Amino acid sequence: MDIRRWLTSGVDAVEDWQATFGPFQPDGSLQISDEQFATAFGAFTSRLRENYPFFHPSYAGQMLKPPHPAAIVGYLTAMLVNPNNHALDGGPATARMEKEAVAQLAQMFGLPAHLGHLTTSGTVANLEALYVARELHPGRGIAYSGEAHYTHSRMCGVLGVPGTAVAVDAAGRLDLGALDALLAGGGIGTVVATAGTTGLGAVDPVHEVLAIARAHGVRVHVDAAYGGFFTLLAGQGDLGIDAAPWQAIAQCDSVVVDPHKHGLQPYGCGAVLFADPDVGRFYLHDSPYTYFTSDELHLGEISLECSRAGAAAAALWLTFQLLPPTPDGLGRVLAAGRRAARDWARLLSDSALLELYQQPELDIVSYFPSASAPPALSAIDEASARMLAAGMADPAHPVYLSTLRVTADAFARRHPGVTADRDGTRILRSVLMKPESDSFVTELHARVERLAGA
Numbered sequence: 001m002d003i004r005r006w007l008t009s010g011v012d013a014v015e016d017w018q019a020t021f022g023p024f025q026p027d028g029s030l031q032i033s034d035e036q037f038a039t040a041f042g043a044f045t046s047r048l049r050e051n052y053p054f055f056h057p058s059y060a061g062q063m064l065k066p067p068h069p070a071a072i073v074g075y076l077t078a079m080l081v082n083p084n085n086h087a088l089d090g091g092p093a094t095a096r097m098e099k100e101a102v103a104q105l106a107q108m109f110g111l112p113a114h115l116g117h118l119t120t121s122g123t124v125a126n127l128e129a130l131y132v133a134r135e136l137h138p139g140r141g142i143a144y145s146g147e148a149h150y151t152h153s154r155m156c157g158v159l160g161v162p163g164t165a166v167a168v169d170a171a172g173r174l175d176l177g178a179l180d181a182l183l184a185g186g187g188i189g190t191v192v193a194t195a196g197t198t199g200l201g202a203v204d205p206v207h208e209v210l211a212i213a214r215a216h217g218v219r220v221h222v223d224a225a226y227g228g229f230f231t232l233l234a235g236q237g238d239l240g241i242d243a244a245p246w247q248a249i250a251q252c253d254s255v256v257v258d259p260h261k262h263g264l265q266p267y268g269c270g271a272v273l274f275a276d277p278d279v280g281r282f283y284l285h286d287s288p289y290t291y292f293t294s295d296e297l298h299l300g301e302i303s304l305e306c307s308r309a310g311a312a313a314a315a316l317w318l319t320f321q322l323l324p325p326t327p328d329g330l331g332r333v334l335a336a337g338r339r340a341a342r343d344w345a346r347l348l349s350d351s352a353l354l355e356l357y358q359q360p361e362l363d364i365v366s367y368f369p370s371a372s373a374p375p376a377l378s379a380i381d382e383a384s385a386r387m388l389a390a391g392m393a394d395p396a397h398p399v400y401l402s403t404l405r406v407t408a409d410a411f412a413r414r415h416p417g418v419t420a421d422r423d424g425t426r427i428l429r430s431v432l433m434k435p436e437s438d439s440f441v442t443e444l445h446a447r448v449e450r451l452a453g454a
Contacts, residue, residue: 003069010077052392052400057440058447060430061402063198063226067315068264074318075266075311083310085118086300094310095299097317105257106273108231108325110250115280116273117299118259118313122225123151125256125272127158128304129221130190132254132274134161135282136219137189143182144192145174145204149223152192164188170413171358172202174209183216190219193252195245196227199404199429200357201364203227207248220252225270227362228257230338232331239338241361250275259316262334262433264323269312336435337363344432347445353452357406357427358414363437366404368427369452375418377408377425384426387451399447404429 054064067075083091085098098118106114119125130152133142141162144152148165156163167178174193182188191213193204206222213220224231235243249255253275260269280302300306323329341360348356348367357366369383384403391399404427408420411427428448437444 001069003072006069006073007076010073011080014077014080053398055434057434057436057444058398059400059434060432060437060444061400063261063431063433065434067260067266068319068323070322071265071315071319075315078311078314079309081310083314085308085310085313086303086306087298090307091310091313094313094317098299098310098313101313101316101320102271102273104320104325105259105271109228109255109257109273110247111255111273111275112250113277114273114275115277115302116271117303118308118316119270119272119303119305120268120308120312121260122149122223122256122258122270123155124305125258125270126151126192126221126223126225127155128272129254129256129274130155130159130161130192131304132279132282133190133219133221134159136279140189141187142190142192143179143188144223145194145197147172147174147197147199147202148192148194149198149225152223162187168202171361172197172200172410174204176205176208176212179209180212180216183212183218186216188216188218190221190253192221192223193245194227195222195224195249196230196362198226199364200366201227201360201362203242203245203361206245206252210248210251219254222249222252222255224249225256225258226261228255229262229325229330229334230362232325232327233334233338236327236331236335239335240342241338263316263325263330264319264333265312265316269316333435334363336438337432340432340437340441341365343438344430344441344445347442351445351449353449355415363432365430365432366427367430368425376421377411377418378421380418380427381422381425383452384428387428387448390454391447391451394447394451397447397450399444399451401448402429402431403427 053059055066078094083094085091085095088095102116106116130142141164142156143164143166146165146168153163166182167175169175191209193206193209195203195206210220230241231246233239233241234246256272258270259265260267283302341363344365345356345360348354354367355370357368368380388401388403391401405424406427407424411418411425412420
C-alpha cells in the first residue's frame with residue numbers, strides 16, 4: 001500500500017468532515033510559519049536517525065518493529081480528531097471500534113463471553129487483572145513463574161498483595177510440582193501463567209496449571225502480552241506449537257495480550273479480557289461530568305485508566321479489517337517469524353562457533369558463543385558482550401542483537417559441561433518478530449558466526 005497516498009487521503013477525509021461544521025478563524029497563538037517549522041523539523045528528523053534500524057531484518061535484538069502501514073494511517077487519521085475513549089462522548093466512533101476489535105481478540109482466545117478493553121500497555125493490562133484478582137480474593141496472594149515479567153512482582157507491591165515467584169523447570173516454564181505444593185498451603189488466590197516469557201519465549205503449560213489451580217480453588221490469569229497472538233498457530237502445520245496451552249486460555253479467568261507486539265500496532269496498545277463480565281462491578285465509580293450522552297456502557301466504566309487514545313483503537317480496528325486475528329490473516333505474519341526461529345535453531349545446532357541455549361517455543365532464539373576453551377561462564381559472558389558491541393559497530397554488515405543474563409544454575413541445567421566460574425553469564429538473544437526474518441535468517445546466522453569467530 002502507498003502510505004503517502006493514504007496519509008494524504010486521511011487528512012483530506014478529516015478536513016471534509018470538519019468543513020461540515022462551518023468556518024471559523026483559528027487562533028493566532030497556534031500559527032507557525034513553514035519556515036519556523038522547517039528548522040525544528042530538520043532538527044527532529046536528524047535526531048530520529050539516532051535510532052537503530054528496527055525495520056530491517058538485521059535488527060534482531062529487542063521486541064521492536066514498525067507498525068503496519070494500515071495501523072499508521074489509521075492512528076494518524078484518527079489523531080487529527082484526537083478522540084478520547086474514556087467516555088462515549090469523547091470518542092463515539094473509536095469507542096465502538098474498540099469494542100469490535102476487543103471482541104475479535106476474545107474470539108481469538110475462544111472466550112464465550114468477555115469484558116475487556118484496550119490499555120496503554122501490557123503492564124497496565126496486567127495491573128488491572130491483578131487488581132481484580134485482589135478484589136475477588138482479598139487477603140490471598142498471587143503466584144507467578146520465576147521467569148514471569150518483572151512487573152508482576154512490582155504490581156503486587158503496588159496493590160499491597162503478597163506475590164510469590166514459583167520455581168521453573170529446565171525449559172524456563174512454571175514448575176508444576178512446586179506450584180501444587182504452594183497452592184496446597186491455601187494462601188494463593190490467583191496464579192499467573194505466562195504464555196511467552198519475554199526472556200526466552202517459554203510458554204507455561206496453561207492447561208496443566210489450570211487443572212492444578214482449579215483443584216485448589218484458585219483462579220488463573222494468563223499473561224500473554226508477548227505470545228498471545230501465537231494462539232493463531234497452535235496445532236497448525238509443522239510449526240511445532242502445541243495446541244493444549246493455548247486452547248486452555250478459554251477456560252481461564254483473564255488474559256492479557258499486547259497488540260503493539262505481534263498485532264502490528266504502534267505503542268501503546270495492550271488489552272485485558274475477563275471471562276466473567278460481572279467483574280465490571282469492581283470498576284464502578286461516579287464521575288459528575290462524564291457518561292452523560294448514553295446509557296450504553298462507557299469504556300471508562302470498566303477501566304482503571306481514564307483518558308486513552310481513541311487513535312489506538314482506530315489503528316487496531318483498521319488493521320483487523322485487513323489482517324484479522326485468524327490463522328489465514330495475522331497468523332501468516334507470525335508463522336514467518338516462527339519458521340525463522342526454527343530454521344535458525346537448526347543452523348545453530350550445526351554450528352562450530354555458536355551453540356543453541358534452548359529450543360525456541362515461539363520466535364525468540366537464545367544462543368551463545370562456543371569457541372572458548374575450556375568453556376566457562378566468564379568466557380561466554382565476555383564473548384557475548386563483545387559480539388553485541390561489534391555487531392552494531394560493523395559498518396558493512398551490521399547485526400543488532402540483545403543479551404540475556406541467566407544464572408549459573410539455569411545454564412547448568414541446559415549445558416552441564418560448562419564451568420560455572422561465576423554466578424551467571426550473559427548469553428545472546430534474538431527476537432524474530434518481523435516476517436522478513438524468514439528469508440534473512442541464513443544471512444543473519446552468517447553475520448553472527450563471523451562475530452563469534454573474530
